[in-house]
Amino acid sequence: xxxxxxxxxxxxxxxxxxxxxxxxxxxxxxxxxxxxxxxxxxxxxxxxxxxxxxxxxxxxxxxxxxxxxxxxxxxxxxxxxxxxxxxxxxxxxxxxxxxxxxxxxxxxxxxxxxxxxxxxxxxxxxxxxxxxxxxxxxxxxxxxxxxxxxxxxxxxxxxxxxxxxxxxxxxxxxxx
Numbered sequence: 001x002x003x004x005x006x007x008x009x010x011x012x013x014x015x016x017x018x019x020x021x022x023x024x025x026x027x028x029x030x031x032x033x034x035x036x037x038x039x040x041x042x043x044x045x046x047x048x049x050x051x052x053x054x055x056x057x058x059x060x061x062x063x064x065x066x067x068x069x070x071x072x073x074x075x076x077x078x079x080x081x082x083x084x085x086x087x088x089x090x091x092x093x094x095x096x097x098x099x100x101x102x103x104x105x106x107x108x109x110x111x112x113x114x115x116x117x118x119x120x121x122x123x124x125x126x127x128x129x130x131x132x133x134x135x136x137x138x139x140x141x142x143x144x145x146x147x148x149x150x151x152x153x154x155x156x157x158x159x160x161x162x163x164x165x166x167x168x169x170x171x172x173x174x175x176x
Contacts, residue, residue, distance in 0.1 A: 010034050010059070015152045023072045023144055027063045030075075034059040058082055076139040079151060083132035090125030094118045110173045120166070127162055131155060 013033045018026035038056045041048050062078035065071070093100055099107070100121035107117070138150045 006037065010037070011152055015148060018148055023075065023148075024067060024070065027066045027072075027075050031059055031063040031067075034063075054085065055082060058085075072144060073139075076147060077136070079155075080132035080135045080139075083128045083135065087125045087128030087130075087132065090121055090128065094121045094125070106170075109175060110170055111175050112170075112173050116173075123166075131158065134158075 010030055010033050014026045014030040017029040034056050038048055038052060041052060058078050058081060062074045062081070065074040090101065100117050102121045102124060103112075103114070103117035112120070135151070135155070138154070139147050142150070
């Protein structure tokens with residue numbers, strides 16, 4: 001639970017500051033909390049997960065561009081780029097690693113042949129790629145207010161629905 005809260009903290013802070021002020025204050029807050037999380041993680045464990053570093057770099061680059069150019073498009077693109085990197089990463093690991101990340105994460109609880117793990121890993125990859133394109137569509141076709149709500153609630157809802165569908169499929173493969 002603590003890890004999940006930590007993972008969602010930047011999004012929650014971003015959304016809350018946006019509601020109180022505007023997207024530029026929210027972007028500054030996002031940069032600060034993301035850097036603080038990296039520092040805290042390093043202080044706690046003396047190492048930082050590569051994904052956390054990659055996301056922090058993207059937040060600083062796109063958030064910094066948003067603030068420097070006073071243009072909210074940059075921060076909107078960051079969301080899609082993170083999803084595309086995740087999507088490409090999932091798909092690439094299917095072919096570059098012996099055991100996919102999804103299999104490493106859930107393999108001890110599920111009884112699936114390796115080919116099914118590869119398919120499941122690729123499905124996650126495609127999901128993130130599509131989510132990146134949906135984000136861009138919402139960012140360009142809707143107001144910033146709608147995009148902010150979609151970013152927090154819509155993407156979370158889509159991911160929750162995706163997890164439910166995946167859980168239904170996987171339920172028949174749970175190890176006894």
